[in-house]
Amino acid sequence: MIEILTSPAFNTIQDLGRHGARRFGVSTSGAMDPVALAAGNALLGNDDNAAGIEIQMFPFRLRFSADATFALTGADHEATLGGSSVRPWWCTRAKAGDVLAIGTLRRGARVYATFGGGIGVPRVLSSRSTHLRAGFGGLDGRALQAGDVLPLGGSPCKADGRFDFGAVPPDVAIAGSGRADDRVLRIRVMRAGEYELFSEAMQATFWSTCWKISARSDRGGYRLSGGKLTLDAPVEMRSHGVVAGVVQVPPAGEPIIQMSDANTAGGYPKMAAVIQADLWRLGQAAPGSFIAFSEVSYQDAVAAMAPVNDYLAKLRATAGLYRAL
Incomplete structure (x- = not known):
């Protein structure tokens, strides 16, 4: 379980989207940066479509109720776990009671926090994504707020696996994905x-x-x-x-x-x-x-x-x- 301690408006639970329901007038939703979400899940060994948290308003803080693994991908940002710095595009372990704090963005717009086993909220129309305007999916169809408690879908992290490594961001690794200039x-x-x-x-x-x-x-x-x-x-x-x-x-x-x-x-x-x-x-x-x-x-x-x-x-x-x- 994780507990949300600080979350301004519009931070939501998202997976890769609600596909196959557009004929009913239901938007796809899902991560605005699906590559970042899938990459965070890949670092942890999750299914690509496991739900994580899309964070676009800061500061954001959460507390781990039990030992867990997590990854941070997406925008270049500053983050700490228990007061120690955590790099972007990195996965690591958290112990029960640790507080993860995500602060200033250096570049980009959205950070993705993924967790071993994913976030275990119910699926609505085959997706855990939050649709704020429609008011369903995610956690009661709304943005996250202080005091929310979210279940993680997997069992507690194993002691024998390695979870302290990172990835090269796609805008560096994929040719042609960078900015044409600084502006x-x-x-x-x-x-x-x-x-x-x-x-x-x-x-x-x-x-x-x-x-x-x-x-x-x-x-x-x-x-x-x-x-x-x-x-x-x-x-x-x-x-x-x-x-x-x-x-x-x-x-x-x-x-x-x-x-x-x-x-x-x-x-x-x-x-x-x-x-x-x-x-x-x-x-x-x-x-x-x-x-x-x-x-x-x-x-x-x-x-x-x-x-x-x-x-x-x-x-x-x-x-x-x-x-x-």
Whole structure:
């Protein structure tokens, strides 16, 4: 068991998402950075889909009620366990009574705390992910708060396995995943269904603008500012299915990128779609930061997932060898 001691708003339990329920109007939810969550689970020997805590508001503190193993991945951050420093992208052991404190972020937007055996809250529609707007999943469908007690799904950690090692973060390990410079994160996209409705001038604006992620952004969508994408004439559209990564353009002209808690349908024109291989990078972009779009083909989008899958596969294999030492 773990007890939450300090947790500002919007920190939630997440796994890799609620798949197969969109036809019922239920969003996928799940980790905004699924690579970080899967990597933390790989370090611990968990299933990739084991539930952890997505922490996006700080400081965050919890107490271990029993000996346990845990990992911290995601954003570069400062953390301590029982007063001693814990590195990011590292797994280690905690003893009963130890307090884990996660403080200042140095880069990125979200830290993922995973635990040996995962967090054992009930599944809702085959997922433990919290959907705040719908009010289900996770712990009573809400954000974590001080005094919450969470069960861990596994038995107490064994004394003979090794749990004091780390991983190279994916933005370092995967070629092409880093920032283009210190200011702008370049995101790969494909053209979407209504791209051709926009004039050549508006299309050029989309590609050339350094878009700022608005403070009004959340897990439902990233609102972008920095330019206006307008149509020469209004277009009436029926609502259609949307998924995470779709870039829609409402009448005001400022794009919205649909994210993990996005609605399952919408009627705004679709300008582009972020490729799956870059969604985790986008999930670590904080409000106030800048992004720019680069166009890729469908074939390139599919191929871009291979390095991500290879990274996780190698991490699982290497972590398994370390734990066996």
